[in-house]
Amino acid sequence: MTQLGQYKGGVRDALGWMNSQAPVDPSQVFNRANLPRCPLDDKAVALTTQLMTSVPLFLQAGDTVTSLTFVSGATAVGSPTNYWFALYSNAAVPALLAQTADQLTAAWAADTAKTLALSAPVKIGVSGIYWAAIMVKGTVPSLLGAAGAKAILTGEGNLAQTSGTGLTTTAPATIATPAAQREVPFVLAT
Secondary structure (H helix, E strand, O other): EEEEOOOOOOHHHHHHHHOOOOOOOOOOOOOOOOOOOOOOOEEEEEEOOOEEEEEEEEEEOOOOEEEEEEEEEOOOOOEEEEEEEEEEEOOOOOOEEEEEEOOOOOOOOOOOOHHHHHEEEEEOOOOOOEEEEEEEEEEEEEEHHHHHOOOOOOOOOOOOOEEEOOOOOOOEEOOOOOOEOOOOEEEEEE
């Protein structure tokens, strides 16, 4: 028996599920993702018009997030009147840190990565789970993502959640009363 008990593997390998993205190569452009690329499906996530969908995103202290990227799936945005992305804090009731400009009627084709700049860069002070959000008013796109399970044990967090109603140009100040969602959109922070 070792100081790790019966476990004979690499502890870092065993804890890899806590941050599912591939390790960041410091010689490459900064990025953080909420899901690995391998299980993604382009029909996995359907949004609901004027409802915000948010996903947990692990960010390290010292990271500076300037933009968020979501990827449309097989269905493009149709006749949008508003859509935006937002970044929320790691607080118990997550607070809005920054939002992208409202894209109004701008096109977003199927199978296309949409990268939008936040209103201001967000410097992360404390490592933890932050929330990346998307809202579309119009005929919503499908998003690249994966199917997930709702929380099974008490205290487990949501892998995706919805909140707000009747949203248009502005992200809510907080993520209040979120409802778990099984479909988990892929997001990339840069």
